[in-house]
Amino acid sequence: MNFTGQWVAFKTIVYREIHRFMRIWVQTLVPPAITIALYFLIFGQLIGSRIGQMGGFDYMQFVVPGLIMMAVIQNSYANVVSSFFGTKFQRNIEELLVAPVLEITILLGYIVGGMARGIAVGSIVTLLALFFTDLTVNNWWITISMVLLTAIVFSLTGFINAIFAESFDDISIIPTFVLTPMIYLGGVFYSIDLLPSFWAKISLANPILYMVNGFRYGILGVSDINIWQAYGMLVVFVIIGFSVSLYLLAKAEKLRT
Amino acid sequence: MSTSLPPSALAITGLKKTYSDGFVALKGVDLHVESGDFFALLGPNGAGKSTTIGVICSLVSKTSGTVSVFGHSIDDDFAAAKRCIGVVPQEFNFNQFEKVLNIVVTQGGYYGLTRKESLVRAEKYLRLLDLWDKRDVVSRTLSGGMKRRLMIARALVHEPRLLILDEPTAGVDIELRRSMWDFLQQVNKSGTTIILTTHYLEEAESLCRNIAIIDEGSIVANSSMKNLLDKLSQEVLVLDVVESLPNDFTLENFRCHWVDEHCIEVSIDREQHVNTLFTALEARQLNVKSLRNKANRLEEMFVSLLKNPAKHLDADYPRYNFVSDEVSV
CATH class of the missing domain: 3.30.70 (Alpha-Beta Plaits)
Incomplete structure (x- = not known):
């Protein structure tokens, strides 16, 4: 199939992915919005007003970029892992495997689908945040590029999880026991300057710290880490995640028999 | 001046498959199906029928051997080979939560058909298979027979030259089975080569001109239906x-x-x-x-x-x- 054919197949996968999460919007778009709104209310308004300033900003302003990024991470991951595992579970992955669609086309389709949901929920959360605080963007390019790169990284991570998953338990273990602790300890709610030196150094091993701080830098202009270090980290993760995903898909040992 | 023969619809040579648990499913299958044929591949459960079909359709990785579809090798020219094939698997393998029309249209997209082209083709085949009235129904609510017909419509949306049906009438009542036979005969008459596996031997005898019988991973008979029955x-x-x-x-x-x-x-x-x-x-x-x-x-x-x-x-x-x-x- 020529480039035009692959482009049509790519658009078909993206359309199908967006159509899927829009069709079940009550499950995919509403719950994260409500959860994050509660974070705004409890941590930002009720407790945040007693915390005072962090990083030179009101706590509410400080926490908003982290919570937006948390929504992007969780939802881009969740979209790909549940959708791709679902196609494996129902065996309709075979619809793609029998067709002349290149592995890279399949992978790009799922990545863009995951990004679309991550950005959709991130946008809803951003709109909700405006009810609680004023948001001004320090640097649009950094803000947007951080969101896009983070959504790509977690779409890829979700894809790898889905390839290896053999049961529904397998697609909830990583988000529950790995992703959530990493997000909570990744500087969403606090600056690592508050941590003792030892734990601050340990935190530097958490990749989510770089994503959250990179995005926070884009919005507020403050960050616990160097912005170029954050970009470097994200680009490396994208390259590794993409290569591993493509290899697994091409090898397809978990998909073909 | 030499005239070259048109390539076989399917040419399999020395096909072997050993699964990771050591089970040898195919022990060197040789099979040729001519263009335009209505071909039966019969065998008991576990004989290697579905493995053979899986290899042809890229769902099973072969251990060795060659497979080509209308002259296109599945190893060297997989895109062209895949474009020639439409497959109706034994198990329902469509998204149970998706609507009938979307399933067929999406499959067209995977073969490079634009949404507009896919919609036209989907309407054509859903009407032919008496499913057009069900186009907006979620697929899991269809009856077993309708699900089978949906898989046939999905397999035909890109108008393949070779249609492979793995037990398409399993669990289908007699009346519907007969109507599916009529439909498949029309598809075959229109020039599509059909390979059929079935447990209903009457079905193979009624529909197919040529036949291969596979047992324990080897082809034990391969000839015209008439020659086989004459024996x-x-x-x-x-x-x-x-x-x-x-x-x-x-x-x-x-x-x-x-x-x-x-x-x-x-x-x-x-x-x-x-x-x-x-x-x-x-x-x-x-x-x-x-x-x-x-x-x-x-x-x-x-x-x-x-x-x-x-x-x-x-x-x-x-x-x-x-x-x-x-x-x-």
Whole structure:
């Protein structure tokens, strides 16, 4: 199939992915919005007003970029892992495997689908945040590029999880026991300057710290880490995640028999 | 000047498959299906039919051997080979939460058809398969027969040159099965090569011109349906007669088996004519109410070719006692 054919197949996968999460919007778009709104209310308004300033900003302003990024991470991951595992579970992955669609086309389709949901929920959360605080963007390019790169990284991570998953338990273990602790300890709610030196150094091993701080830098202009270090980290993760995903898909040992 | 023959619809040479647990599913399968053929691939459960189909469709990785579809190797020119194939698998493998029309249209997109083109094709095939009224229905709510037809529509949306059906009428009632046969015959007449696996041997005998029988990973027979059936040395006819028959009933030149006082089974060799049987019956002043084959002829041949027929008999293959003709003498 020529480039035009692959482009049509790519658009078909993206359309199908967006159509899927829009069709079940009550499950995919509403719950994260409500959860994050509660974070705004409890941590930002009720407790945040007693915390005072962090990083030179009101706590509410400080926490908003982290919570937006948390929504992007969780939802881009969740979209790909549940959708791709679902196609494996129902065996309709075979619809793609029998067709002349290149592995890279399949992978790009799922990545863009995951990004679309991550950005959709991130946008809803951003709109909700405006009810609680004023948001001004320090640097649009950094803000947007951080969101896009983070959504790509977690779409890829979700894809790898889905390839290896053999049961529904397998697609909830990583988000529950790995992703959530990493997000909570990744500087969403606090600056690592508050941590003792030892734990601050340990935190530097958490990749989510770089994503959250990179995005926070884009919005507020403050960050616990160097912005170029954050970009470097994200680009490396994208390259590794993409290569591993493509290899697994091409090898397809978990998909073909 | 030399004229080159058109490539076979399917050419398989030395195909072997050993699964990771060491099970050898295919032991060197050679198979050629000509363009335009309606071909049956028969075999008992676990014989290697679905593995063979899986390899052709890229769902199973082969261990060795070559497979080409209309001259396109699945190794070197996989995109062209895949574009030629439409597959209807044994198990339902569509998104159970998606609407019928979306399933077919999406599949068209995977083959490079724009949404507009896919919608036109989807309407065509959903109408032909009597599913157009169900286009906005979520697929999991369809009946078993409708789900089978949906998979056929999905397989045809990119108008493949080779349609592979893995037990397409399993669990489908007789009326619907017959209508699916008619549909498949139309598809074949329009130029699409069809390969069919089935447990219903009557289905293969009715539809297919050529046949291969696979058993324990090897092809044990591969010829035209007629040639294969001609190899049967004898048939057993079951006769229901009006008059009472003694339990030591015999007919000259025929092997008879007394079933009950109004029923006998008569074995007829290939060289013998049914007319001779009727003449013998007339001479004994016996009136035959009905006549039928004891078993499907293909089934007889199928069982005779299996290495271990007892393992498969009765479990998988219902015996057919269909009435051939009502005959009175």
